[in-house]
Amino acid sequence: MAVNMLQVYLDLLSQPCRAVHLLLTCTKIPHIVREVRLRRGEQRSPEFSRLNPLQKVPVIVDKDFVLTESDAILKYLVTKYDIPEHWYPRQPERRARVDEYTAFHHSYTRPHAAAVFILEVLLPAQTGAPVDEERLNHALVRLDDTLDKLESMFLRRQPFLCGDDITVADLLAVCELMQPMGGDRDVLKLRPLLQHWRSRVQSAVGEAFDNTHRVLYNVRERRRAKL
């Protein structure tokens, strides 16, 4: 049955899914959430594999148009729907700044922040093995280097990563940098510049921020309860 409303396939424990969910909810784009529970392997079901042969979330279905990759999805949503253009500015230089960050994001922020969560939370939960402290320390060093770059290249003299206003780049970045919170680790703890940026992002998106991160906060609470 064809559904006319935009559908989004996601699991809110996934950072790129949260970025898409944040944009959809704080800009009030009408949509239907189709949950794909990664921990149950639902991304490998035949139905979902037909939508995304990579078996990864997020995916959107907008009438007949199926789109994967959070970066592409976010930019499509801003371009297609009637929401403030600051999210992905039309002016070429300002738009290029967002594209500059999102290209950087996939080589630095995403793999380096995700590695900390995988080593500290995901692998121990999946295997029952203790945290590999040596690998975790290497991951933390790499993440620290990325945080230096975020401060010196992107947040120098400007409130958001790509200028004076929030863009989709900030959503992608904040969701990755929140992920280690699942292991009760605030990677921005000793970074006032990045902390202030995170607070600005949080204020700009309002209550959508905590609502979208609730699943991650629950992982942290369960962890605290076990200790």
Ligand SMILES: N[C@@H](CCC(=O)N[C@@H](CS)C(=O)NCC(=O)O)C(=O)O
């Ligand atoms: N480059 C993709 C990455 C998507 C991705 O890696 N999604 C993960 C969750 S964070 C996933 O669906 N993993 C399921 C699996 O690998 O089985 C994007 O930005 O959308």
